[in-house]
Amino acid sequence: METQSGHLKRIDELHASYLAFQYPLLFPFGEDGYRHDVCHRVRADSQNRKRNRLTVREWMSFRLQTRRNEAQTLLHSRRLFHQFLVDAYTMVESERLSFIKKNQSKLRVDKYRNLNVSQTNDQSQG
Structure with a gap:
């Protein structure tokens, strides 16, 4: 993506427009991809949730499912679909990291690190 100054700018994998810029054949209308501020639907059991936002993994799972009333452009794009899956995996891992x-x-x-040090000391002494 080019800024107004004429310099190129890197787009983060988790940016909403990343997929539209990376895959113009799959997203010809420039629709937004994953957004970090999308909430789950409000249900009676949703009050007890620790996490109420949609993750990249959940969004990708939704996009990869087959539906009757939707075009299957993504699923039938062969090698481009494979590349999309690789990028989807990197997006999921990027969010986790x-x-x-x-x-x-x-x-x-830090507490796990201290536990590990304690275990190695016990093994070397015993």
């Missing part, structure tokens, strides 16, 4: 990076304190990684 960013979650881990942003939630280090909640994941208590």
Whole structure:
């Protein structure tokens, strides 16, 4: 994507327009792809959920399903579909890695590290 200054700009894999720019044959109308602010439908059991936002994995699962009243352009595009699946996988993994990076304190990684050090000390002594 080019900015107004004339310099190229990298688009993040999780940007809403990423798939439309990367696959103009699959998304000819430039429709948005995954958005991080999409909420799940409100249901009676949704009050107890820890997570109320849609993940990339859930969105990709929705896009890859076959439906009667929709065109099957994505599923019938052969090699382009394979490339789309590779990009979908990288998008899912990118979201997972960013979650881990942003939630280090909640994941208590330092405590697991201390546990690992403790176990190695016990094994070397015993």
